[in-house]
Amino acid sequence: MDDIAIHAAAARVTGGRVTIRTVAADAGVSVAAVSKVMRNAYGVSDVLRLKVAASIEKLGYRPSVAARGMRGRTFTLGVMLIGIDNPFLPGVYEGIESVASAAGYKIMVGVGAARMPTEVQLIEQMIDNRMDGIILVASQIAGKTLEHFALQIPIVVIGHHEPNAIGFDTVNNGDQAGAALVVRALVDRGYRDIAFLTQLRLQDELSDVGPQRELGYRQAMKDAGLAEQTRVFGIPQAEDERGQMFEKFLQDPARPRAVLCWSDLDAVPLVAAAFRLGVKIPQDLAIVGYDNSAIAALPMVDLASVDQDGPRLGRLSAEALFSRIAGRSIAEHVTINPRLIVRSSI
Amino acid sequence: MDDIAIHAAAARVTGGRVTIRTVAADAGVSVAAVSKVMRNAYGVSDVLRLKVAASIEKLGYRPSVAARGMRGRTFTLGVMLIGIDNPFLPGVYEGIESVASAAGYKIMVGVGAARMPTEVQLIEQMIDNRMDGIILVASQIAGKTLEHFALQIPIVVIGHHEPNAIGFDTVNNGDQAGAALVVRALVDRGYRDIAFLTQLRLQDELSDVGPQRELGYRQAMKDAGLAEQTRVFGIPQAEDERGQMFEKFLQDPARPRAVLCWSDLDAVPLVAAAFRLGVKIPQDLAIVGYDNSAIAALPMVDLASVDQDGPRLGRLSAEALFSRIAGRSIAEHVTINPRLIVRSSI
DNA sequence: GCTGATTCGTGCACCGTTCTACGTAAATCA
DNA sequence: TGATTTACGTAGAACGGTGCACGAATCAGC
Numbered sequence: 168m169d170d171i172a173i174h175a176a177a178a179r180v181t182g183g184r185v186t187i188r189t190v191a192a193d194a195g196v197s198v199a200a201v202s203k204v205m206r207n208a209y210g211v212s213d214v215l216r217l218k219v220a221a222s223i224e225k226l227g228y229r230p231s232v233a234a235r236g237m238r239g240r241t242f243t244l245g246v247m248l249i250g251i252d253n254p255f256l257p258g259v260y261e262g263i264e265s266v267a268s269a270a271g272y273k274i275m276v277g278v279g280a281a282r283m284p285t286e287v288q289l290i291e292q293m294i295d296n297r298m299d300g301i302i303l304v305a306s307q308i309a310g311k312t313l314e315h316f317a318l319q320i321p322i323v324v325i326g327h328h329e330p331n332a333i334g335f336d337t338v339n340n341g342d343q344a345g346a347a348l349v350v351r352a353l354v355d356r357g358y359r360d361i362a363f364l365t366q367l368r369l370q371d372e373l374s375d376v377g378p379q380r381e382l383g384y385r386q387a388m389k390d391a392g393l394a395e396q397t398r399v400f401g402i403p404q405a406e407d408e409r410g411q412m413f414e415k416f417l418q419d420p421a422r423p424r425a426v427l428c429w430s431d432l433d434a435v436p437l438v439a440a441a442f443r444l445g446v447k448i449p450q451d452l453a454i455v456g457y458d459n460s461a462i463a464a465l466p467m468v469d470l471a472s473v474d475q476d477g478p479r480l481g482r483l484s485a486e487a488l489f490s491r492i493a494g495r496s497i498a499e500h501v502t503i504n505p506r507l508i509v510r511s512s513i
Numbered sequence: 514m515d516d517i518a519i520h521a522a523a524a525r526v527t528g529g530r531v532t533i534r535t536v537a538a539d540a541g542v543s544v545a546a547v548s549k550v551m552r553n554a555y556g557v558s559d560v561l562r563l564k565v566a567a568s569i570e571k572l573g574y575r576p577s578v579a580a581r582g583m584r585g586r587t588f589t590l591g592v593m594l595i596g597i598d599n600p601f602l603p604g605v606y607e608g609i610e611s612v613a614s615a616a617g618y619k620i621m622v623g624v625g626a627a628r629m630p631t632e633v634q635l636i637e638q639m640i641d642n643r644m645d646g647i648i649l650v651a652s653q654i655a656g657k658t659l660e661h662f663a664l665q666i667p668i669v670v671i672g673h674h675e676p677n678a679i680g681f682d683t684v685n686n687g688d689q690a691g692a693a694l695v696v697r698a699l700v701d702r703g704y705r706d707i708a709f710l711t712q713l714r715l716q717d718e719l720s721d722v723g724p725q726r727e728l729g730y731r732q733a734m735k736d737a738g739l740a741e742q743t744r745v746f747g748i749p750q751a752e753d754e755r756g757q758m759f760e761k762f763l764q765d766p767a768r769p770r771a772v773l774c775w776s777d778l779d780a781v782p783l784v785a786a787a788f789r790l791g792v793k794i795p796q797d798l799a800i801v802g803y804d805n806s807a808i809a810a811l812p813m814v815d816l817a818s819v820d821q822d823g824p825r826l827g828r829l830s831a832e833a834l835f836s837r838i839a840g841r842s843i844a845e846h847v848t849i850n851p852r853l854i855v856r857s858s859i
Numbered sequence: 860g861c862t863g864a865t866t867c868g869t870g871c872a873c874c875g876t877t878c879t880a881c882g883t884a885a886a887t888c889a
Numbered sequence: 890t891g892a893t894t895t896a897c898g899t900a901g902a903a904c905g906g907t908g909c910a911c912g913a914a915t916c917a918g919c
Contacts (some may be wrong), residue, residue, distance in 0.1 A: 234875035
C-alpha cells in the first residue's frame with residue numbers, strides 16, 4: 168500500500184523523465200539497487216539483476232551523465248582538436264575512437280580554431296563537464312599551463328613536444344627524425360640547395376612541431392655538409408598574405424632547388440601556386456610536405472609527404488590516457504617513427 | 514568564531530576543488546548569493562556582487578556544468594557532425610560557432626562517422642549530458658526517430674529534408690534548385706548527354722540531400738526536353754570499389770558527356786581518376802560537384818561546384834535553435850538558395 | 860509613528876546519480 | 890546448536906549547483 172503511494176509520488180515528481188527512481192519504483196527495489204546493477208557492482212543477485220534489467224528495458228531508462236559525473240565517472244573522454252579542417256586530424260581521431268569505443272567510452276570533441284584563448288576555454292569546459300580525461304591534439308598551449316590543468320584531470324597531448332612534463336603524457340612522431348628523413352632523401356637524389364618553410368607565428372615555442380621539424384632539418388643539413396645551404400622561410404598565416412609570399416618566393420630567381428614544408432597545410436597551397444605560375448615540379452622545384460594528407464595523395468597533386476601514422480598516434484594516446492585514469496602518475500612520453508611517402512614531387 | 518570554523522570545514526570538505534561553497538565562505542555570504550551573482554539574477558546589491566566577484570577571481574572559481582545542468586541550463590550546444598573529413602562541415606561549423614559564442618554558449622561536438630547507430634548514440638549522449646539543444650549536420654537519422662528525440666531536447670537539422678516535421682526545425686540549401694542550376698548551366702554550354710552520380714546506399718531515403726539533388730536533376734532534364742538523356746549512376750561507398758567503378762565508367766565509350774556529382778566527396782576522386790586515365794576535362798568529360806570544397810578550388814583541380822554557403826546555414830540553424838530554446842514550439846523549415854561556382858571543369 | 864511596498868540576502872528542498880555504512884537472512888564452521 | 894562468515898539489499902549522505910519561499914531591513918506615504 169504505502170509502497171504504491173511512494174511509487175506514484177516518485178513517478179509524479181520526476182515529471183516525465185525516466186530517472187533511476189522511476190526504474191526503482193517500477194522494479195520494486197531501492198534506488199541503490201538499480202545503481203548497483205547499472206555499474207555491475209558487487210552484491211547483486213541474478214533475480215534482482217533481471218528484474219531491474221527488465222524495467223530498464225521497458226522504460227527505456229538512460230542514466231544522466233551529468234548526475235553520474237557528480238560522484239563517479241562519466242565514461243566520456245574529451246578530445247580537443249586544433250581546428251576542423253586540419254588534414255592531420257581524421258586519422259588521429261579514428262585511432263582514439265577505436266580504443267575509446269572498445270573500452271565503452273564516449274568522446275566529446277572540442278574544436279579549438281587554433282586560437283589560444285579558445286583552447287584554454289575548451290579545456291576548462293571539459294573539466295567543467297567532468298570528462299574522465301582529455302586528449303589535446305596539436306595544441307599550442309604551453310607546458311606550464313598544461314601542468315596546471317593536469318592537476319585537475321588526466322591529460323595526454325599529441326603533436327606537441329614536452330619531454331620533461333611530469334604531470335601529463337605526450338605522444339608524438341619523431342618530428343626531428345621526419346625532417347631529417349626528408350633531407351637525406353633529397354640529398355640522395357642530388358639536391359643541395361634545400362630550404363625549410365615554417366609557419367610564421369608570434370610566440371615561437373620550441374615545443375611545437377614546426378620548430379622541431381626545423382631543428383631536424385638544420386641538423387640533417389649540417390650532417391650532410393650543407394650547413395651553408397641552410398635557409399628557413401617563414402610563411403604568414405593569413406591566406407592572402409601567404410599567396411603573395413608564395414608568388415614572390417616562386418618568382419625569385421634565387422629561390423632554392425627543393426623545399427620541405429612544415430605541413431601539407433602549406434605544401435599544398437605552394438604546389439597550387441607553382442601550378443598557377445607554371446613552375447614545374449620537381450624539375451624547377453622539388454616540394455615535400457608533412458602529414459601525408461588525402462590531398463597530397465591526389466594524382467594531380469602527387470606531393471611527397473612525411474606520414475606520421477595518425478591512427479597509431481591516436482591509439483597510443485588513448486591507451487596512455489586510460490592507464491592514467493586507472494591511476495598511473497608518472498609521465499610517459501612516447502615517440503614513433505615517421506616515414507617518407509615518396510611521390511613525383513621530388 | 515563560529516564563522517571561521519564553518520569556513521574551515523567547508524574548505525576541508527571540498528577536498529581541493531573550488532566549489533560554490535568555497536566562494537561563499539571566502540566572501541562571507543551564502544551559497545545562494547553566489548549562485549545569484551553567477552546567474553546575474555534579480556535582487557543582488559552592488560556591494561554583494563563586488564565581494565563575490567572578488568572571491569571568484571581570487572579563487573579561480575569555475576562552476577560545474579554538470580551540477581548546473583541538473584537544475585538549470587548548461588549553456589552548451591551539441592553539434593553532431595557526420596564525420597570529420599567531410600568538406601561541407603568546416604563552413605557550417607564556423608557559422609554555428611559565431612552565433613553560439615556571441616550568445617555566450619559553448620559547443621561540444623559529436624562525430625558520427627556516418628554510421629547510424631553511432632549517430633543515435635551521440636544524440637542520446639548529448640541529451641544525457643544535458644545540452645540545451647543540438648544541431649545535427651547531414652544526419653541520416655529518419656524523421657520519425659528525430660521526432661522522438663525532439664520531445665526531450667530542442668533539435669535543428671541541417672542537410673536533411675523533413676519539411677513536414679513538427680517537433681524540430683530544418684535548415685537547408687535548395688538541393689533540388691542547386692542540381693537544376695547545374696543542369697541549366699550545362700545545357701547553356703551545349704551539353705545534352707548529362708548524367709547524375711549519386712551515392713549508393715542501402716536505405717535510400719528521399720529526405721537525404723543526394724536523392725533531393727537527383728530529383729532536381731531529373732526535373733531540370735525534363736524541363737530542358739532531355740528526359741531521354743536522363744541517366745543516374747550509383748557510386749559505391751568503399752574507396753577501392755569506387756575507384757574501380759570510376760575506371761570502368763571513364764573507359765566506357767558510351768559514357769555521358771557531362772556529369773553532376775551529388776557531392777565533391779565523389780567529384781574530386783572522379784577528377785583524379787580522369788587525370789590518371791588521361792580523360793581530359795572538360796573536353797572529354799565535363800564534371801560538376803556539390804559543396805564547393807577547398808579542394809575543388811585548387812587550380813590543378815578547378816572543379817565547378819555548387820556552393821551552399823555553409824556559414825550561413827550554420828548561422829541560421831544556431832539562431833533557430835536559440836529561438837526554440839527560448840520557447841518557440843512550432844517548427845521552422847528554412848531553405849536558402851545555392852549558387853554555382855563556375856570553373857574550368859565545365 | 861504606523862502601515863504597506865520594495866529590496867536584499869538566506870535557508871532549504873530539489874536535480875539524478877554514486878557509494879559507504881549498515882541491517883538482515885542464509886550459509887558455513889566449530 | 891550457537892557463532893561467524895558471506896551474500897544481498899537498503900538508507901541516507903554526499904556531489905555542486907539552482908531557485909523558491911521567506912524574513913529582515915530600508916523606504917515612502919500619510
